[in-house]
Amino acid sequence: MAQSVATWNVNSLKVRLPHLLEWLERAQPDVVCLQELKCEDSAVPRDAIAAAGYHVVTHGQKTYNGVAILSREEARDIQRNIPGFTDPQSRIIAATVGETRVVCAYFPNGQAVGSDKYAYKLEWLAALTLWLRGELERHPRLILTGDFNIAPDERDTHPDWKDGILVSPPEREAFRALLDLGLGDAFRHFEQPERIYSWWDYRMNAWRRNFGLRIDHLLVTPALAEELASCSVDTAPRELERPSDHAPVIARFL
Numbered sequence: 343m344a345q346s347v348a349t350w351n352v353n354s355l356k357v358r359l360p361h362l363l364e365w366l367e368r369a370q371p372d373v374v375c376l377q378e379l380k381c382e383d384s385a386v387p388r389d390a391i392a393a394a395g396y397h398v399v400t401h402g403q404k405t406y407n408g409v410a411i412l413s414r415e416e417a418r419d420i421q422r423n424i425p426g427f428t429d430p431q432s433r434i435i436a437a438t439v440g441e442t443r444v445v446c447a448y449f450p451n452g453q454a455v456g457s458d459k460y461a462y463k464l465e466w467l468a469a470l471t472l473w474l475r476g477e478l479e480r481h482p483r484l485i486l487t488g489d490f491n492i493a494p495d496e497r498d499t500h501p502d503w504k505d506g507i508l509v510s511p512p513e514r515e516a517f518r519a520l521l522d523l524g525l526g527d528a529f530r531h532f533e534q535p536e537r538i539y540s541w542w543d544y545r546m547n548a549w550r551r552n553f554g555l556r557i558d559h560l561l562v563t564p565a566l567a568e569e570l571a572s573c574s575v576d577t578a579p580r581e582l583e584r585p586s587d588h589a590p591v592i593a594r595f596l
Contacts, residue, residue, distance in 0.1 A: 344372035344414070344439060349558055350579075350590035351377040351448070351489040351541075355408075358586050359387055361579050366394045369576065371592055372414045373439055375446035377489045379408030386410065403432035409446045409488070413439045427469035434470075436477070442566070443481035445474070447488035452513070455506040463491075467516040474523055478563065486525060487560040489541075489588065492517045494527070498556035500537070508555060525561035528573040528593045540575050541588045549580060560593045569595040 348371040352358040355376065366374070374396070379386065383402040391398045396412040401422040409432060411417055417437035424434055436445040447470070452463035478484055492513045493499045499509055507513075521527070529538075539554030548554060560573060573593040580589045 344442065344595070346371045346592055346594045347373045347375070347442075347444070347485055347487065347560060348590050348592040349375045349377070349446070349487040349489070349560060351558060351586060351588035353378045353380070353586040353588065355379040355381055355386065355410075357584060359390065361582055361585065363390060363394055365576075365579055365590060366396070366412075369590070369592060373444055374412040374590075375444065375487045376410040376412065377408075377446070377448035378406075379403075379410055380405055381408060399435060399437055401432045401435040407432045407448055409433060409435045409448050411435055411437050411439070411444055411446050413437075413444075415439055417444070424466075424469045424473050426473070427466070429466070433466070438481075441483050443477060443484040445477070445484065445486045445488075447486065447490070449489060449491045451491045452507050455510050460507070464512055464516065467513075467519075471516070471519050471523065474520070478523055478525075482563055483565050484525075484563050485560060485566060485593075486520065487591075489557060490517065490559050491557055493555040493557050494518075494559075497536070498539070500539070500553045500555065502553065503555065508557060520561060524563060526564070526567045528560040528562050528567070528570055529556070529575075529591065531567060531570050532573060538575055540591055542580065544587055558588055558591045560591060562593070566595070571596050 400410040402408040419438045421436040450463035453459035540558035542548040542554040
């Protein structure tokens with residue numbers, strides 16, 4: 343098993359590459375799942391990532407979306423997008439690293455409750471859950487990680503958050519459906535301080551006010567939960583100049 347697995351919505355790999363390379367050097371994760379690459383596969387800086395000690399598999403898209411898995415050990419059995427679900431958006435990449443199936447996901451935002459994009463989000467979530475049921479039958483050691491664009495409960499939401507999106511009952515029910523597959527929230531496996539978030543809007547001085555949401559998650563099967571040593575949000579990259587609006591979340595294993 344990899345000793346550490348992280349997720350980070352970098353909000354443009356091109357812009358945030360220096361931050362990513364600096365963080366890889368400091369945090370030394372074994373596997374990193376990235377979201378919002380915002381570039382095609384051909385534009386991924388593979389040489390720089392390789393020089394940092396990582397293999398990379400990607401499912402890119404120009405301007406929007408895009409996901410990648412970086413790993414010390416070369417990944418195999420790569421799957422892009424949800425099988426059987428037609429989707430022009432690059433939101434899923436899965437691969438086996440060692441004995442562990444790693445699913446990197448960039449969940450739809452949904453824009454606003456009741457919108458067409460919200461309906462797409464719920465359809466996408468249903469398709470993901472159905473597919474994962476089969477994946478879990480084949481892979482008892484599985485991690486689903488990424489930017490879920492869902493804050494699961496009130497602990498994960500700043501008390502003054504008023505918007506319905508990311509916290510609506512159907513979104514939270516869809517999150518619980520993923521847990522009902524047999525997955526556990528690695529972050530909640532441990533006692534955590536209050537008001538720990540992973541995303542802060544660029545507007546309204548949200549970072550300085552800690553006006554955020556915890557929407558970046560690592561869900562693990564019981565076999566992996568038994569090996570968890572810690573799970574935390576690393577807020578240091580959010581302090582940098584021109585940061586992503588997300589911070590990396592990293593789980594470490596025994």
